[in-house]
Amino acid sequence: MFQSIDPATGTPGATFAELTTDEVEARIARAHDAYRQWRLVPLAERAALLERIAERFEADKRRLAEIATREMGKTLASAIAEVGKCAAGFRHYAQNGPAMLEPVTFQTAAGPATTHYLPQGPVLAVMPWNFPYWQVVRFVAPTLLAGNVGLLKHASLTQGCAAAIDEAIIAAGAPAGVFQNLPIRADKVDALIADPRIVAVTLTGSEGAGMKVAESAGRALKKVVLELGGSDPFIVMPSADLDEAAKVAAKARVQNTGQSCICAKRMIVHADVYDAFLDRFCAAMRAVAAGDPMDPATDMGPLSSIEQRDTVLDQIEQLKAAGGRLLLGGEALPGRGAFMSAGVVVDVPVDHPVAQEEVFGPIAMVFRADDIDAAIALANDVPFGLGSSVWTNDADEQARFVRDIEAGMTAVNRMLASSPEAPFGGVKRSGHGRELGPYGLHEFMNLKTVFG
Structure with missing residues (x-):
């Protein structure tokens, strides 16, 4: 049995029954059978389903958002925005995805060769609690458009969100079995990956979870996409607009209460503007109001x-x-809930274990860098390589950061955020593969090349 707990009050919420072994087997069999039919459904009809799902999310935005807020604590305003982003994600693939699946012709020495994008079967998604709708939509929208079918193993904390997604997709008219929620524990995932009817797996989560899933997928010789942790640098150079940089840095650190893989976690500031930036940044962090997420x-x-x-x-x-x-800041707040104040730490030894970890909460580490080389070295001196944000109006510096920061994504003079139009993912221990954009659509497809 899964039990939801409101982290703002400690109050127990809804309960959700775990699937039995036989029930899991029945759902995998249903997915396998559904795929045989769904793969043959015309692309225009698959796109139309995504449009209807987007409409369901929009129509039920407030209720869906309240479920997320009560299950994992994000503010209601941010939860409403997340549900809206999900609708936009479904609509993006509905409207633009078909063009991404058009065959591509190449000229070879032996004549033309054409690559077709074909589905492969049921895809398993192991998803986290921090963005309980958007993380799932990043997987399910391209999966359904591609002609694959989806199986969701959601986080224990957010089973209400998982059930709500399932309900929305069914209400939109999805054929039975093309998407199914699996309320199961993490220890059941290995057996699912080993099942020959499941063709691929995608995971967003911790390094530890990623290693386990990658090991299981490797044994089964199955494609896997991993979006793991991050310790994203936020680099501020002398030419930056310090007022704007400090304001955005605070927002980027405390978004989702600091529980985002692409939160700005390490502020790396050029020595010439270190004190001026730190004053502004501390003022912005001090102004963050923690409290009732509703x-x-x-x-x-x-x-x-x-x-x-x-x-x-x-x-x-x-x-x-x-x-x-x-x-x-950086202290527990009184009361029954899981609240703490936003905090700032300086003078951190760069080689300290915590400085090398992902801190999944609203605490910022601020480092001083003497020049651009030192800033880049500090940015890269962690095992992660997910995102980064750089603040400079010097074009040469911007080019250096884009070239030399070891990350899957870099935002220039703005906060890093995901978007359905652009690929999302990292390097190093932040994982491999990409979600979103055309690359996310193609990850679990058979790129079949036809000669002649």
């Missing part, structure tokens, strides 16, 4: 659980013990 005036809700908050508080204590100075 209140429109709240900037930041609770963390997803007491356990998650305590993990972040322990990381802060480790940094302080190593010589880091906590300039503000």
